[in-house]
Amino acid sequence: MKIAVVGAGGVGGYFGARLAKAGCDVTFVARGAHLAAMRDKGLRILSEGGDIHLDSPKLVERPEQLSPVDLVIVAVKLWDTEQVAASLRSVAEQGAAVISFQNGVAKDEILAKHLPAESILGGSSFISAFIESPGVVRHVGALQRLVFGEYNGQRSARVEDFLDACQRAGINAEIHDDVRxxxxxxxxxxxxxxxxxxxxxxxxxxxxxxxxxxxxxxxxxxxxxxxxxxxxxxxxxxxxxxxxxxxxxxxxxxxxxxxxxxxxxxxxxxxxxxxxxxxxxxxxxxxxxxxxxxxxxxxxxxxxxxx
The missing domain is CATH 1.10.1040.10 (N-(1-d-carboxylethyl)-l-norvaline Dehydrogenase; domain 2)
Known part of the structure; x- marks a missing residue:
């Protein structure tokens, strides 16, 4: 799969790195010191389940710089959701599915204000992870899980493809038929x-x-x-x-x-x-x-x- 990860912090950095290590074509959207460190030394994940080091991750600074992808993972802080959603309109209209693994319950309502309703998947992440220092994400404990699905409850090809990618990456993942x-x-x-x-x-x-x-x-x-x-x-x-x-x-x-x-x-x-x-x-x-x-x-x- 071609996957864009918007926000390379604890959630986006950890799961994006695992997907990239498993062979997915992953592009991270990042900024500031974290972006600079990843450009210089790569992205490092420190985890009890096994460390990961991406020497040369694919990086862009803004969502508008993304090439067409199959799936966009949104993992920014909640106050950035409105701006990110607006910036993803073009890639969503080109056919990308968009799934937020942010906190809270208002996230998908905000996405729906800017993106085609059919592009939005529901999802939740379960993990304790954070940026320990620029370019380094620390995963605490063994919990690392993603749950996602279509809002209409169907097991579509795109959620099946993402489930397969997660499983190949060693991510504990499942499709849920009542994602709301x-x-x-x-x-x-x-x-x-x-x-x-x-x-x-x-x-x-x-x-x-x-x-x-x-x-x-x-x-x-x-x-x-x-x-x-x-x-x-x-x-x-x-x-x-x-x-x-x-x-x-x-x-x-x-x-x-x-x-x-x-x-x-x-x-x-x-x-x-x-x-x-x-x-x-x-x-x-x-x-x-x-x-x-x-x-x-x-x-x-x-x-x-x-x-």
């Missing part, structure tokens, strides 16, 4: 993980071990389930219990990308995560006090603190 629900299932977990680890400033291990912080984690997810159900998403009423049990299976040192960004003084995605849950709750008349608390606690850090 699946994106919300990921959202429930992500809101809990990101909100708890960032507000408490700890990895998942200490959070889940203390009874009060464990209850806080559970409440963040329970409120998200209630909002999703109010929006018509087919989530089980006790789905937060399932996700809390899943949190117990994670490595104690695992954290969220938002917690990593907070520690590094970077801008945060809180407005689309706990803040998004609180906004949806107000619109729907669903109480979300725990998520509102996270949004309030992190408000002064939301734009980043690095000088």
């Amino acid at each position: 629900r699946q994106v919300w299932e990921k959202f429930v977990f992500l809101v809990g993980l990101s909100g708890a680890t960032s507000a408490i400033r700890q990895t998942i291990g200490p959070v889940r071990e203390n009874p009060r912080s464990r209850a806080f984690l559970h409440d963040l997810m329970r409120e998200t389930v209630a909002v999703g159900r109010a929006r018509g998403i087919n989530l089980a009423e006790n789905y937060a219990d399932d996700r809390l049990a899943f949190c117990d299976t994670l490595p104690a040192g695992m954290t969220s990308s938002m917690h990593n960004d907070l520690e590094r003084g970077n801008r945060l995605e809180v407005a689309w995560l706990s803040g998004g849950v609180a906004d949806y709750g107000r619109e729907l008349g669903v109480q979300t006090p725990r998520n509102q608390a996270v949004a309030d606690i992190l408000a002064i850090y939301a734009q980043g603190t690095r000088r």
Whole structure:
């Protein structure tokens, strides 16, 4: 497959490198110091599952510079989605499928404002990975999974082709026949993980071990389930219990990308995560006090603190 990866950070860098190593024709869209380092020394993935080094990855600075491709993976931070979506119109109109592995549930709604509806696939990524230094992506733990599918539930040739590419690359991947629900299932977990680890400033291990912080984690997810159900998403009423049990299976040192960004003084995605849950709750008349608390606690850090 010819694949473009827009955003070569933790998600895009890791999965893009694996696909490239397996023989896919992958072009990364990157910028700044990360782009410069990859041009100079290549892209290096440090992972317990095996390190990867792409000596000379294919790189461009802007999506408009892409040649025709089969698939575009969007992996930028959420605040860049609008701009990236607009820049992908040409490549999508040439027949490329576009799949976002970003956080949150608003991502595909933003893509649909700019791209043909038939070009958009739904998807979620499950991984703890981040840019450790320019040109270097660190993967923490063993979890590395992609779930994706057509919004109409069909197993199309393009999702089958992408599944085959992922499997050849050693990526744990699957096609889902109700991808809208699946994106919300990921959202429930992500809101809990990101909100708890960032507000408490700890990895998942200490959070889940203390009874009060464990209850806080559970409440963040329970409120998200209630909002999703109010929006018509087919989530089980006790789905937060399932996700809390899943949190117990994670490595104690695992954290969220938002917690990593907070520690590094970077801008945060809180407005689309706990803040998004609180906004949806107000619109729907669903109480979300725990998520509102996270949004309030992190408000002064939301734009980043690095000088």
